[in-house]
Amino acid sequence: MAPLLFKVEDRPPRLTTFLLALQHLLAALGGIIAVPLVIGGALKLPPDQVVALVNAALLGSGIVTIIQCKGVGPVGIRMPCVMGTSFAFVGAAISVGIEHGVAGILGSALAGSLVMILGSFFMPAIRKLFPHTVTSVVVTMIGLSLIPxxxxxxxxxxxxxxxxxxxxxxxxxxxxALVVAVVQWGKGMLSASAIVVGIAGGYLLCLALGLVDFTQFHQAPIIALPQPLHFGMSFPISGIVAMSIAFLVTIVESTGTFMALGAATQRPISGKCLSRGILCDGFGSAFAALVCSPPLSTFAQNVGVVSLTGVASRHVVALTGVMLLLAGLFPVLGALVVTIPQPVLGGAGLMMFAMIVSGGIQMLSTVRFTQRNTLIVAVSIGCGLAVTFRPELLSKLPAFVNEVFGSGITVGSLSAVILNLLLPGGKDEEQTADEGQHGGVGTTAGEAA
Known part of the structure; x- marks a missing residue:
C-alpha cells in the first residue's frame, strides 16, 4: 500500500496546512448548510430564523471538529474527523418541528444525545462486532451510498x-478530469491539493461562462454573533423518542465512518478510540442544541479527501474546524463558498467518494472468501444498495422503520453484523480479521510525492 504524504500526527507547513484544510471545508460545507436549510424550508421558518440555524450549524460544527481532532480529556478521537449536521436527524427533526417547533427539535436533540453519550461506554464491546469482513463491507457501503x-x-x-x-x-x-490529472501527474503538495485545484479550475470556468450566482453572497450578513437558546427549548416525549432512535442509528453510521477513517489513515481503531469518538459525537450534539444547531455527526465524505490526497494529519482538519467556526461568525465567508456551482462539487465529489469504494474493494480483496464470508458480503451490500438506490422501497412501512432503515450505510452495516453473529464459523475468521485491521483505503496522492 502506498505511504501517506502526511500521517495523523504530522504537522505540515502553515501554507500547506491552510490549502489542505480548505479542501475539507469545500467537501463539508454544502452538507452542513443543507440540513438547516431543509429543516427551515419544511417548517416554513422566516428567513432570519433559517439564517440563525445555518450560522449555529457552522459554529457548532467548527468547535466540535476541533475537539474531535485535538481531543479534550476522554472526548475526541484525535483523528482527522470533520463534524457536521447529519441528514440522519432530518426526518425526526421535521416531524418534531411540525408539532413542537424548533424549540421541540433542540430540546429533543439535547435529551436524545444522552443515548450517544451512554452508548460510547459500550464501544469496546461494539468494536468486537466489526471484524475485518464486516468492516470491509461497511467501508464499501459508505462509498457506494455517497456516490448518488x-x-x-x-x-x-x-x-x-x-x-x-x-x-x-x-x-x-x-x-x-482535472482532479485525476493533478493526482496522477502532480508532485508532492500539488498532488495533495488536487481537490482545491480541481474545484478552483471548475469555478473559474463557471465564472467565465456566467454560471456563478452571487445572490446569497450579497445577502449574507458580514458578522453574526452566537445566539444560545435563541429558539428556547421544550422536551416532548414523542420528540425525545424519535431523536433517540436517530442517535442509535448514528452510532452505527459513525462507527462505520471511524472504521473507514482508520483504514484511510493506516491506523487501527480500537474500542477505546471508538469510545472517545462517539462520546465527542454525543457531547457535540448536546452542545449544538444549546447553540441552536441541529445534531452533529462525523462526516463520511471527508474520509474520501483523506483517501484521495494521502493527507491524514489531524492538525490539518482541526484548522478546517477553525474555518467552519469563522464561517459561522462571519456568514459572508461561508456564502462565498456556497457560490460554487454544484456540478463543480460533483466532479470532485465523485472522485472522493469513489476512492472510498476503491478502498473498500481493496479491503475486500484481503477477505478470505469462504461460503460464509461470501454470504455476508453479498447479502449486506445487496440490502444496503436496495435502500440507497430505491429509498421509496420503505415508503409504505411505518415511519419508525423509515427512521431506522432509511440509510444504506445503516442497513448494510447491520446486515453484516447480524449475519456475522448468526452464521456458524465466525471464530475461524478471527485471524483474517486481525490481519485486516491494518488494511488501507485506496491509493493515495502520497504515491506521487
Missing part, C-alpha cells in the same frame, strides 16, 4: 430544472 450524492451534484442538484443538462455534465467531467 455526487451524481446529483454533478447533474446540477436534485430538483433543479437543469438537472442532467449537457452543460452541467460537461463541467463535472472537466473537474473530474
Amino acid at each position: 450524492v455526487a451524481i446529483d451534484w454533478a447533474a446540477g442538484g436534485h430538483g433543479s430544472s437543469r438537472y442532467g443538462s449537457p452543460g452541467n455534465l460537461a463541467i463535472a467531467v472537466t473537474v473530474l
Whole structure:
C-alpha cells in the first residue's frame, strides 16, 4: 500500500496546512448548510430564523471538529474527523418541528444525545462486532451510498430544472478530469491539493461562462454573533423518542465512518478510540442544541479527501474546524463558498467518494472468501444498495422503520453484523480479521510525492 504524504500526527507547513484544510471545508460545507436549510424550508421558518440555524450549524460544527481532532480529556478521537449536521436527524427533526417547533427539535436533540453519550461506554464491546469482513463491507457501503450524492451534484442538484443538462455534465467531467490529472501527474503538495485545484479550475470556468450566482453572497450578513437558546427549548416525549432512535442509528453510521477513517489513515481503531469518538459525537450534539444547531455527526465524505490526497494529519482538519467556526461568525465567508456551482462539487465529489469504494474493494480483496464470508458480503451490500438506490422501497412501512432503515450505510452495516453473529464459523475468521485491521483505503496522492 502506498505511504501517506502526511500521517495523523504530522504537522505540515502553515501554507500547506491552510490549502489542505480548505479542501475539507469545500467537501463539508454544502452538507452542513443543507440540513438547516431543509429543516427551515419544511417548517416554513422566516428567513432570519433559517439564517440563525445555518450560522449555529457552522459554529457548532467548527468547535466540535476541533475537539474531535485535538481531543479534550476522554472526548475526541484525535483523528482527522470533520463534524457536521447529519441528514440522519432530518426526518425526526421535521416531524418534531411540525408539532413542537424548533424549540421541540433542540430540546429533543439535547435529551436524545444522552443515548450517544451512554452508548460510547459500550464501544469496546461494539468494536468486537466489526471484524475485518464486516468492516470491509461497511467501508464499501459508505462509498457506494455517497456516490448518488455526487451524481446529483454533478447533474446540477436534485430538483433543479437543469438537472442532467449537457452543460452541467460537461463541467463535472472537466473537474473530474482535472482532479485525476493533478493526482496522477502532480508532485508532492500539488498532488495533495488536487481537490482545491480541481474545484478552483471548475469555478473559474463557471465564472467565465456566467454560471456563478452571487445572490446569497450579497445577502449574507458580514458578522453574526452566537445566539444560545435563541429558539428556547421544550422536551416532548414523542420528540425525545424519535431523536433517540436517530442517535442509535448514528452510532452505527459513525462507527462505520471511524472504521473507514482508520483504514484511510493506516491506523487501527480500537474500542477505546471508538469510545472517545462517539462520546465527542454525543457531547457535540448536546452542545449544538444549546447553540441552536441541529445534531452533529462525523462526516463520511471527508474520509474520501483523506483517501484521495494521502493527507491524514489531524492538525490539518482541526484548522478546517477553525474555518467552519469563522464561517459561522462571519456568514459572508461561508456564502462565498456556497457560490460554487454544484456540478463543480460533483466532479470532485465523485472522485472522493469513489476512492472510498476503491478502498473498500481493496479491503475486500484481503477477505478470505469462504461460503460464509461470501454470504455476508453479498447479502449486506445487496440490502444496503436496495435502500440507497430505491429509498421509496420503505415508503409504505411505518415511519419508525423509515427512521431506522432509511440509510444504506445503516442497513448494510447491520446486515453484516447480524449475519456475522448468526452464521456458524465466525471464530475461524478471527485471524483474517486481525490481519485486516491494518488494511488501507485506496491509493493515495502520497504515491506521487
